[in-house]
Amino acid sequence: MPTTESDKQVLLCSNCFVDEGLRIDAFKHGLEQDGNCPNCNSSNGRKLTKDHVEGLAWRFFVGGTTFRTEYGAAPVIQFNHHHYGKSDISPSPWLKNDIKLIEDSARIGFFHYGPRLWMVGEVEPLKDLLDPTKRSQIIRRVLTEYPVETLAKGSTFYRLRVDPRHPDNPDEYDSPPIALAGKGRLDSVRFPVMYGSQDIDICIHECRASVDDDIYVATLKLQRDMRLLNLTHVLKEDVTEFESLDIAIHMLFLARSHSYDISRAIALAAKDAGFDGLIYPSFFSLVRTGGHPFETAYGLSLRRYHPEAEQYAQAFTIPNFALFGRPLQELSVRVHCINRLVLTHVGYTGYFGPVTY
Ligand SMILES: [Zn+2]
Known part of the structure; x- marks a missing residue:
């Protein structure tokens, strides 16, 4: 997909999140940019565009739930645009609002992934x-x-x-x-x-x-x-x-x-x-x-x-x-x-x- 102006728009920042892991990861990958966050109004968090939010979602929820089997490995959670609004995961209480922010800003939904068996x-x-x-x-x-x-x-x-x-x-x-x-x-x-x-x-x-x-x-x-x-x-x-x-x-x-x-x-x-x-x-x-x-x-x-x-x-x-x-x-x-x-x-x-x- 070509990059559009809206893809470069800041949606969230690292200070938006309650979960410490999400906050640290967002800070590590986000942009150092002046101005207040459109979501939490903080000025010193690292800013996140849609691409950043998707990268964060991938690392935390897909990478972070991947388990090795005897041969191979598979994530427990995946996300995509089709599941937006139809998420079926049951996270820890402190993650609930963080997940909603991610889902709404990137218009994605998380779901339990039944791995294809070759994986x-x-x-x-x-x-x-x-x-x-x-x-x-x-x-x-x-x-x-x-x-x-x-x-x-x-x-x-x-x-x-x-x-x-x-x-x-x-x-x-x-x-x-x-x-x-x-x-x-x-x-x-x-x-x-x-x-x-x-x-x-x-x-x-x-x-x-x-x-x-x-x-x-x-x-x-x-x-x-x-x-x-x-x-x-x-x-x-x-x-x-x-x-x-x-x-x-x-x-x-x-x-x-x-x-x-x-x-x-x-x-x-x-x-x-x-x-x-x-x-x-x-x-x-x-x-x-x-x-x-x-x-x-x-x-x-x-x-x-x-x-x-x-x-x-x-x-x-x-x-x-x-x-x-x-x-x-x-x-x-x-x-x-x-x-x-x-x-x-x-x-x-x-x-x-x-x-x-
Ligand atoms: Zn923020």
């Missing part, structure tokens, strides 16, 4: 991956349908260690010894994997580092071209979400440790097929980029239907590398330099949500 993991290729008798069929598809990416000789990436015994010893930054392999997302018993990323913040999150830890970061350099299977690629598919391999793989890598049997089987199959490693979406992609899992508009996946779906999905996916074996020992990677990393702050920026609805 909570009802995706055929994912169910087949979970079934040991069908798993290998899907893995064969993964190996052929995802593209190969070559990481060029000389490329650098980071690898972090918390409390290494000898921080200045390059060997500390190789994959764990074979005897210790089998605890992570992609390594298995007797099959070590080196995890790394080109984003230092992601390394910090991935190894759950805290400000109390003694942390070292190695900058590693590839000594030869590496042939990797790129699982962060957005597959072009002509099927529904229920049949989507793209969504299945995306959900797999955003799931917690109950999913590791499957991701380990994919890594082993890629190794047997001659790949040097995988590029996979970081579990922390969403935290780092501020994205939202399986964002939908009227139940359709934006990952698939957004006019610029590929850029959209890529903007919200941070690639991690997993290099098979022990690349430092095998001389395919060398340590370029090692630094101590002093954390002063490990931050999560977030948003608020309601407590009852």
